[in-house]
Amino acid sequence: MGKLQDRENKRKSIIGGMIDTPIAQTTSTGSRGRPKADRELKKRISLSVLPSLYDDIQKIAYVQRRSVSELLSAMMEEYRGNHAAELAEYEEIQR
Numbered sequence: 001m002g003k004l005q006d007r008e009n010k011r012k013s014i015i016g017g018m019i020d021t022p023i024a025q026t027t028s029t030g031s032r033g034r035p036k037a038d039r040e041l042k043k044r045i046s047l048s049v050l051p052s053l054y055d056d057i058q059k060i061a062y063v064q065r066r067s068v069s070e071l072l073s074a075m076m077e078e079y080r081g082n083h084a085a086e087l088a089e090y091e092e093i094q095r
Helices: 002-020 051-064 068-082 084-094
Strands: none
Touching (some): 068 084
């Protein structure tokens, strides 16, 4: 039992040293690459649409040399602009 007890004490002292030792702080910021741009990031969402509708939208995007995402973003911005009154009403309700 003496050898087992010695091994256990040694293990506890090693683990105790790891726990008690503070992690060294690095002087760098820790990030690599380009600095973050100060702009609004796009949110990824999932939409359920009919396959035939999506196929037609892809064809339109191809002809216009734009992505489906660009087309949908433009349509949604136009929709938001056309419904500014509803957005203002929503803001009043939230107050």
